[in-house]
Amino acid sequence: MYTWRGTLNDDELYDLVVSHGGKPERGWWNRIRPQSLGWVTARTGQGTLVGFVNVAWDGSGHAFLIDTKTRDSFQRSGIGTRLVRLAAKHAKASGCQWLHVDFEPHLRTFYFDACGFRSTDAGLIDLRSM
Numbered sequence: 001m002y003t004w005r006g007t008l009n010d011d012e013l014y015d016l017v018v019s020h021g022g023k024p025e026r027g028w029w030n031r032i033r034p035q036s037l038g039w040v041t042a043r044t045g046q047g048t049l050v051g052f053v054n055v056a057w058d059g060s061g062h063a064f065l066i067d068t069k070t071r072d073s074f075q076r077s078g079i080g081t082r083l084v085r086l087a088a089k090h091a092k093a094s095g096c097q098w099l100h101v102d103f104e105p106h107l108r109t110f111y112f113d114a115c116g117f118r119s120t121d122a123g124l125i126d127l128r129s130m
């Protein structure tokens, strides 16, 4: 089941990040939630969290997709694509015109082909270098 702004707790998100080999931080969910336009959760029929994506925003027309995650054993079954589709639908319904994302090169097929993003110029500064 896919839910916009569905109930979620920090332990569930921690466990999801561990599952795909990420480096989770305790308390992360409680810190990001106040900055979020919304998020999508994917759960099995038994309620296990198997997918998550967050949508940050600028308070106006721009939404930023971040932290797309699918539980390791559920990857490559279409969950990530559905998470992004629902996030885009709700960002539009919230009045946003643009949905931004950035990602590592190996995920080009996921974001461009499966999710429908197009390439654009973007910029990045590693603030640790300043």
Ligand SMILES: CC(C)(COP(=O)(O)OP(=O)(O)OC[C@H]1O[C@@H](n2cnc3c(N)ncnc32)[C@H](O)[C@@H]1OP(=O)(O)O)[C@@H](O)C(=O)NCCC(=O)NCCS
Residues within 6 Å of the ligand: 020, 067, 068, 069, 070, 071, 074, 075, 076, 077, 078, 079, 080, 081, 082, 102, 103, 104, 106, 107, 109, 110, 111, 114
């Ligand atoms: C990226 C991620 C969210 C994709 O989720 P998913 O549920 O497996 O995605 P889907 O099943 O919807 O994939 C749709 C298509 O995207 C492409 N794709 C998905 N994951 C891919 C990967 N790791 N490498 C290359 N292509 C990939 C494939 O073409 C796939 O179709 P196919 O399975 O028929 O070949 C998942 O791999 C993940 O959680 N990775 C770890 C966390 C991460 O790196 N998140 C990205 C942050 S920017």
